[in-house]
Amino acid sequence: MKFCNEENIKKIDKYLEKNKESIVNELMELVKIPSVQGEALEGMPFGKDCHSMLDAAAKLYEKNGFNAVTKHSEGYGYATYGEAEKTIGLFAHGDVVPVDDSWIYTKPFEPVVSGRYIIGRGCNDNKSGIISALYAAKAIRDLDFPLKSKLMMITGINEETGMIDIENFARNERTPELTLVPDANYPLVKGEKGIFHFNITSKKAFKQIKKFKGGCAYNVVLDKVEVELNYSDALLNELKELNIGARSEEDTIYITFKGMSSHAAHPEHSDNA
Ligand SMILES: [Zn+2]
Numbered sequence: 588m589k590f591c592n593e594e595n596i597k598k599i600d601k602y603l604e605k606n607k608e609s610i611v612n613e614l615m616e617l618v619k620i621p622s623v624q625g626e627a628l629e630g631m632p633f634g635k636d637c638h639s640m641l642d643a644a645a646k647l648y649e650k651n652g653f654n655a656v657t658k659h660s661e662g663y664g665y666a667t668y669g670e671a672e673k674t675i676g677l678f679a680h681g682d683v684v685p686v687d688d689s690w691i692y693t694k695p696f697e698p699v700v701s702g703r704y705i706i707g708r709g710c711n712d713n714k715s716g717i718i719s720a721l722y723a724a725k726a727i728r729d730l731d732f733p734l735k736s737k738l739m740m741i742t743g744i745n746e747e748t749g750m751i752d753i754e755n756f757a758r759n760e761r762t763p764e765l766t767l768v769p770d771a772n773y774p775l776v777k778g779e780k781g782i783f784h785f786n787i788t789s790k791k792a793f794k795q796i797k798k799f800k801g802g803c804a805y806n807v808v809l810d811k812v813e814v815e816l817n818y819s820d821a822l823l824n825e826l827k828e829l830n831i832g833a834r835s836e837e838d839t840i841y842i843t844f845k846g847m848s849s850h851a852a853h854p855e856h857s858d859n860a
Pocket of ligand 1: 680712713746770
């Protein structure tokens with residue numbers, strides 16, 4: 588009998604509907620953790636908050652009746668369900684992109700439910716993935732669905748800033764035969780929107796530019812750029828004519844450009860500072 592039939596789909600829908608409140612509440616609890624990569628500490632290479640996130644995910648799995656393993660120094664944890672020769676992985680990440688001051692409707696780590704949505708940093712990318720993996724395993728277990736493979740629900744905490752978590756995972760663990768990543772649209776995503784990372788270095792030192800800084804992550808359209816230049820009357824006058832809000836203090840000219848941030852996958856409606 589085909590497993591993915593209408594009757595089973597209805598059972599799963601009913602199960603999720605019945606658990607809606609805990610799904611929402613558990614996700615909200617994860618969103619409250621400000622798991623932006625921070626300063627590396629002893630045994631916590633991705634900073635305190637990312638590692639709190641790992642602990643929270645492990646606690647959640649334990650609370651729901653799964654055994655959880657946490658590898659803090661490696662930046663990942665996992666829980667499993669079932670015993671079989673082959674494994675299906677479900678990989679989600681609990682770290683989030685840094686926040687900027689473009690959060691105008693809510694506070695990033697104080698999630699709110701608004702209509703059919705939850706608003707908060709990481710409620711979609713990708714703390715929802717942790718909850719999806721958990722409830723997929725729970726539904727299979729609680730509805731007694733037969734499973735030929737072991738399930739391994741993996742949580743990483745370095746997806747946004749280097750993916751060292753998954754590198755460590757692949758080095759230390761037997762990787763699942765197949766892994767689903769609930770961090771995009773089902774069923775398949777090939778590469779991340781052709782993103783292009785590059786570093787450039789000037790052959791000559793910048794003498795007039797003291798500081799040039801913008802953006803909060805590689806895959807985010809710049810919300811703000813700050814520039815500091817060596818002061819000169821001529822330069823300040825020239826900049827003032829451009830009407831870009833240049834101001835001076837002692838020996839420095841300051842300019843701040845404002846934009847409208849957005850994930851680089853959806854640059855439409857954003858404004859690059
Ligand atoms: Zn993600």
